[in-house]
Amino acid sequence: MDRPLILVCNDDGYKARGIRELASIAKRYGDVVLVAPTTGQSGMSHAVTLTNPIRLKQITIDGVISAYACTGTPADCIKIALNQILDRKPDLIVSGINHGSNASVSLFYSGTVAAAIEGCLNGIPAIAFSVDDHSPDADMRLAAQYAGPVIENVLQHGLPAATCLNVNFPPIAPEECRGIRVCRQTMGVWKEEFQKGTDPHGRDYYWLTGAFSNDEPDGEDTDEWAMRNNFGAIVPIHIDVTDYQGLESIRKWKF
Amino acid sequence: MDRPLILVCNDDGYKARGIRELASIAKRYGDVVLVAPTTGQSGMSHAVTLTNPIRLKQITIDGVISAYACTGTPADCIKIALNQILDRKPDLIVSGINHGSNASVSLFYSGTVAAAIEGCLNGIPAIAFSVDDHSPDADMRLAAQYAGPVIENVLQHGLPAATCLNVNFPPIAPEECRGIRVCRQTMGVWKEEFQKGTDPHGRDYYWLTGAFSNDEPDGEDTDEWAMRNNFGAIVPIHIDVTDYQGLESIRKWKF
Numbered sequence: 001m002d003r004p005l006i007l008v009c010n011d012d013g014y015k016a017r018g019i020r021e022l023a024s025i026a027k028r029y030g031d032v033v034l035v036a037p038t039t040g041q042s043g044m045s046h047a048v049t050l051t052n053p054i055r056l057k058q059i060t061i062d063g064v065i066s067a068y069a070c071t072g073t074p075a076d077c078i079k080i081a082l083n084q085i086l087d088r089k090p091d092l093i094v095s096g097i098n099h100g101s102n103a104s105v106s107l108f109y110s111g112t113v114a115a116a117i118e119g120c121l122n123g124i125p126a127i128a129f130s131v132d133d134h135s136p137d138a139d140m141r142l143a144a145q146y147a148g149p150v151i152e153n154v155l156q157h158g159l160p161a162a163t164c165l166n167v168n169f170p171p172i173a174p175e176e177c178r179g180i181r182v183c184r185q186t187m188g189v190w191k192e193e194f195q196k197g198t199d200p201h202g203r204d205y206y207w208l209t210g211a212f213s214n215d216e217p218d219g220e221d222t223d224e225w226a227m228r229n230n231f232g233a234i235v236p237i238h239i240d241v242t243d244y245q246g247l248e249s250i251r252k253w254k255f
Numbered sequence: 256m257d258r259p260l261i262l263v264c265n266d267d268g269y270k271a272r273g274i275r276e277l278a279s280i281a282k283r284y285g286d287v288v289l290v291a292p293t294t295g296q297s298g299m300s301h302a303v304t305l306t307n308p309i310r311l312k313q314i315t316i317d318g319v320i321s322a323y324a325c326t327g328t329p330a331d332c333i334k335i336a337l338n339q340i341l342d343r344k345p346d347l348i349v350s351g352i353n354h355g356s357n358a359s360v361s362l363f364y365s366g367t368v369a370a371a372i373e374g375c376l377n378g379i380p381a382i383a384f385s386v387d388d389h390s391p392d393a394d395m396r397l398a399a400q401y402a403g404p405v406i407e408n409v410l411q412h413g414l415p416a417a418t419c420l421n422v423n424f425p426p427i428a429p430e431e432c433r434g435i436r437v438c439r440q441t442m443g444v445w446k447e448e449f450q451k452g453t454d455p456h457g458r459d460y461y462w463l464t465g466a467f468s469n470d471e472p473d474g475e476d477t478d479e480w481a482m483r484n485n486f487g488a489i490v491p492i493h494i495d496v497t498d499y500q501g502l503e504s505i506r507k508w509k510f
Contacts, residue, residue, distance in 0.1 A: 050463060051297075149510045160505075235497060237498060
């Protein structure tokens with residue numbers, strides 16, 4: 001039987017430590033093709049490049065069948081991989097390991113998660129991995145320990161229809177970790193503050209900063225609770241975002 | 256009693272016909288503040304600008320209390336409006352009227368919808384409006400006819416918690432329209448094709464194009480069905496994207 005074909009992407013760019021780690025784990029489970037952004041694309045969400053062309057550059061990565069740097073977004077990377085690079089549909093897409101948490105509502109801003117969602121839209125099992133440490137030399141040991149078993153489970157069991165996984169790890173050493181939990185998405189919000197300044201030419205600017213605020217810190221079934229209590233967190237994300245409960249009440253409105 | 260405070264945004268930029276139309280409708284229902292991208296931001300999804308500062312320029316729009324062009328994304332516009340421009344939380348955010356459909360899975364790529372989701376993340380009732388016509392002079396009459404009643408309903412009834420509305424209209428004249436339906440999100444996918452070419456300097460490029468493929472053309476309760484049958488379509492979008500049905504099966508996995 002053919003080995004599984006695994007497509008690897010991220011949003012930190014092909015040079016990031018996290019994607020190198022993920023590619024080296026993925027190759028234990030299948031033939032790996034890597035298509036990742038040329039440069040960092042953090043915070044790009046599910047953006048696609050419409051007004052400009054994108055370009056591919058073949059690169060070499062140890063143990064990977066073929067690898068490309070793509071000038072587009074993470075979603076562009078998945079699209080061009082599926083349409084221009086791969087000669088068959090991959091069995092799995094893995095995205096990450098992201099440098100920085102994508103738990104709770106951060107998934108909306110994440111290019112890493114968007115790459116997984118793009119795979120899911122195309123009917124391909126997909127997993128986003130992230131570790132809650134933004135530094136370029138983030139400790140990936142814990143994520144690396146669990147990424148293999150998560151990949152193995154998805155290859156073995158598949159995923160529910162229209163569902164992909166958002167997997168996050170706290171910034172701790174493997175020996176401090178209490179295990180991995182399957183969670184729901186924490187409700188919360190980024191309390192944004194802008195750093196306002198004046199540039200050298202006398203013009204005002206605003207620079208986004210801010211801190212995550214957890215609306216349900218006691219929610220023991222949430223991903224944020226898991227992370228804060230030294231667990232890895234798996235959230236299954238559904239790509240049908242209809243509020244089915246809301247449908248009936250809104251149907252009573254008069255227009 | 257104070258008039259409602261309504262924040263208006265879009266992704267086509269502050270000069271677009273659609274946002275001018277929406278602002279002029281919104282001002283019937285409240286005091287309007289407009290914060291919209293300086294330039295077109297179609298396909299930017301929920302991207303936020305992290306690596307560069309953004310800037311604001313005050314502009315003048317008839318009947319609007321204050322208006323700003325923002326060099327960032329639609330999500331940036333909402334964030335900076337809430338944090339730097341408005342002195343109180345708005346009662347409603349309206350985004351659009353987008354030139355182009357955001358029905359079905361196009362919502363994932365849409366900056367217009369992301370602006371509404373960003374409002375929802377901040378606990379503010381929010382509505383995205385779109386018309387299935389990309390042209391700069393798209394006929395907004397049908398959308399304009401229904402946008403008022405939709406706004407009025409949301410101001411009167413509120414929205415379910417963690418839910419915003421994705422409202423799409425077919426590109427037809429008002430007299431051809433059969434009404435407006437509350438729908439679920441159609442499952443489908445963009446079948447992407449890239450136009451591959453060679454630039455004047457001999458380098459290959461790829462340009463995203465493609466067509467929407469509907470996975471459930473017979474789904475009479477979907478937004479795509481409504482649009483194709485001359486109805487406007489309202490889909491309530493939930494910002495908790497956990498696949499609750501999938502949780503139990505994934506909890507059985509061994510790690």
